[in-house]
Amino acid sequence: MATEPARLTAKGRATRDRIVGVASELMLTQGVARTTIEDIQREASVSASQLYHYFADKHALVHAVIERQTTDVLGFQRLALDRLDSFAALQEWRDMAVAVMEQRNCTGGCPLGTLASELAETDPAARDELATSFGRWEKLLRDGLAAMRTRGELVPEADPDRLALALLAAVQGGLLLSQTRRDSLPLEVALDTSIAYVRTFAPSNWGSGQRVG
């Protein structure tokens, strides 16, 4: 059994953190399959016995990487989404996502999306964890949209569940296409159009468009 972070000393936590950081970097750039325990050990400058003190096996490392990436991604969302009480906040969230992607020249996709795509068919536990992570992200979006509806910034016909899922799919698809094309345009268009769709549920815009099936 590997040692849980809660039981570690400050120094132990720092070492564990460093290992998870290195594992994240390697697994996200070269893939989980291509990343060996030895790679991580070498890059993190730890001995095998140190590494195994914290992580029983590669599965435990993958689990820790998913946990870390979930915290990071949701933390990033919260920067904008704790204040998701307006279209301005949604726009800011969009701008932040595009800026981050441009900063790294469109290399790398969403860490959760990348891990999900690689692991969905080979690691059922990882797939489950990632589904939960996406669910938490979706909930952040849904809660914001629901608050907007409650305050009347969206009409009662707006469905926060569906709109949140549409926004999350747009981010994921947009990031994957931007990563593949090395161009932020797909992400921009995916977010702009899905936010524009949310906007059709603003009282001032609410018209015939949504009622035609």
Next chain:
Amino acid sequence: MATEPARLTAKGRATRDRIVGVASELMLTQGVARTTIEDIQREASVSASQLYHYFADKHALVHAVIERQTTDVLGFQRLALDRLDSFAALQEWRDMAVAVMEQRNCTGGCPLGTLASELAETDPAARDELATSFGRWEKLLRDGLAAMRTRGELVPEADPDRLALALLAAVQGGLLLSQTRRDSLPLEVALDTSIAYVRTFAPSNWGSGQRVG
């Protein structure tokens, strides 16, 4: 240099096809990194010398898999999209995509998306090829939307470039989330909302929604 398909006899083409089929299956389910030449050789029941007669190395196999998957995915799109001259056709395309995903119990994502996510940071040639494949897919969508606009089924303000990219991102994001959740709902919602957004550009729905920035 590996032998190009055009130079092969019918029997040679059949063998090559079988190898590409096996390589596709393995690379898409277990990942490119986890798939060895030996795996493919064994599963396709060919000797090493036979395999190397057709493919110089693993890169050549990856290239052939991308080519095959692009043909398959675009062929599938064309089933619906050659007739993308109405919202009914878009709806049919959506229904087909959802039906296929349900048929396989939401296992596997888009072959092109899966390959792009795994290879974007490790195989620049594959990334380029996949960007081209996505571009061809986007063009199918764009041509259909442009035709609808020409015929007045979309208002002149509709931008086929942006709408096509939004639809493609929605499919990619929706498939990834559906694969991860093993639930077709994300794909359904992503496609329904992005088609609903296209519908806001139909002359009968064209209202204030699109003009509020």
